[in-house]
Amino acid sequence: MTTRNGRTVRDLRRENRTAVLHRLYFDGPMSRFSLGPATGLSSGSVSNVVGELVAEGLVEEAGSVDSAGGRPRTLLRITPGSGFMIGVDVGETRVRVELFDLTLTELARTELPLAVDSPHSSDRYEVGLVVGLVRDGIAEVLRTAGVPAERLLGVGVGVPGIVARTVEDGAVVHGQTIGWDAVPLERLLREAVELPVSVPYRIDNGAKTLGQAEMWFGAGRGARSAVVVLFGSGVGACVVTDPMGPGRALEWGHLTVRVRGRRCRCGSRGCLEAYAGAEALLERWREAGGAAPAGADEETALTAMLAAAYPADAGRTPDATALAVLEETAEYLGAGFGDLINLFQPERILVGGWAGLQLGARFLETVKGYTKEYALAYPAARVGIAMGTLGPDAVTVGAAILPLADFFARGGRRAEAEAPEEEPAWAPTVRGRGAKSD
Known part of the structure; x- marks a missing residue:
């Protein structure tokens, strides 16, 4: 049956199921009585939906609460073990894989290192290597937690670069900075990973998955709009205009901040990433005479640079070279934040990623000062700039949210579970008239 606005009864x-699941997920445990005003549904609709969800094992009772003058009201919550998701972060130096239950409690994790012999990140992302690490990581976390693959709601993967989709290959990754040119990652994973065909893959930009995590569970909660920026070897961002919906990935790191400037790893010149990404930042320090620990990876080297510029010992003289490079970086970031404010006028700008968490803890206040100089005064006065709160693993959490969000959008039903709805009585008649006219 189709309603006047075009939605079917199934829709x-x-x-209704999605509304109840959302409220229980983010605000539960809740009683049936509380779910009515929270979802805008009638008591009868709430009772029907809750009955279905309890019968399917998606919702369970969680104690009771006293009511005003009546019987205690039974509380309801999402059943943690009613579904599982895997989140994958194809990161700067490693592939991180985590298995979560439906309430995003971590059940198992593994970190598999990428080759780091080359100073250039593009050499670390050989496609076959990455696919193999994801395959091994998924098998390991399922084995460790003892979860059958058939119980997965999906696998979410955060990657560097632009993600497009085709009918033939699913998600295709265009990662210019890592040497990926139209890599059919979803097809390659389906061929390599032993998972049922019913388990969906959701592959998206890593900054976008970070943004999803911070908006659902972190520093973005309560904001109507935000830009979440990710600093690692490179620089990325995600703009969110619907707190519960997916954000939009931005190639912010390839915004030109200096005409004919430094060569970026994307091949262009003067990109923000060529000055503010960890790889470029450490290169600029070395060019200025700084010395990172021999054989150190990027995370260790950046820690050493920050320690040299901002020594913990008050009696130790800061390294003038490291301090100068970081001060220049703060200004570039301030200009980049100013562009985000002028373009999107967000309520908040949130800083994440392993390098962002290190850098922000040291000079975020300095960056804020430069941001005011480069942004228009009115929107700049109305934006809050803060650190993300979910730590360096937020991309993995956000990746796991991708299949979870799809599951909720389907009303808590797996994609293959939906039977075709009977068509309205008029449909075959109308088709028959069309056939006669031919």
Whole structure:
């Protein structure tokens, strides 16, 4: 049956289930009585939906609460073990794989290092190597937690670069900075990883998955709009205009901040990433005479640079070279933040990523000062700039949210579980008239 606005009865049922699941997920445990005003559904609709969800094992009772003058009200919550998701972060130096239950409690994790012999990040991302690490990581976390692959709601993967989709290959990654040119990652993973065909893959930009995590569970909660920026070897961002919806990945790191400037690893010149990404930042320090620990990876080297510029010992003289490079970086970041404010006028700008967490802890206040100089005064006065709160693993959490969000959008039903709905009585008649006219 189709309603006047074009939605079918199935659509309405799915929307009602989604509304109840969302409220229980983010605000639960809740009683049936509380779910009515929270979702805008009638008591009868709430009762029907809750009955279905309890029968399916998605929702369970979680104690009771006293009511005003009546019987205690039973509380309801999402059943943690009713579904599982895997989140994958194809990161700067490693592939991180985590298995979560439906309430995002971590059940198992593994970190598999990428080759780091080359100073250039593009050499670390050989496609076959990355696919093999993801395959091994998924098998390991499922084995460690004893979770059958058939119980997965999906696998979410955060990657560097632009993600497009085709009918033939699914998600295709265009990662210019890592040497990936139209890599059919979803097809390659399906061929390599032993998972049922019913388990969906959701592959997206790593900054976008970070943004999703911070908006759902971190520093973005309560904001109507935000830009979440990710600093690692490179620089990325995600703009969010719907707190519960997916954000939009931005290639912010390739915004030109200096005409005919430094060569960026994307091949262009003067990109923000060529000055503010960890790889470029350490290169600029070395060019200025700084010395990172021999054989150190990027994370260790950046820690050493920050320690040299901002020594913990008050009696120790700061390294003038490291301090000068970081001060220049703060200004470039301030200009980049100013562009984000002028373009999107967000309520918040949040800083994440392993390098962002290190850098922000040291000079975020300095960056804020430069931001005011480069942004228009009115929107700059209305934006809050802060650190993300989910730590360096937020990309993995956000990746796991991708299949979870799809599951909720389907009303808590797996994609293959939906049977075709009977068509309205008029449909075959109308088709028959069309056939006669041919």
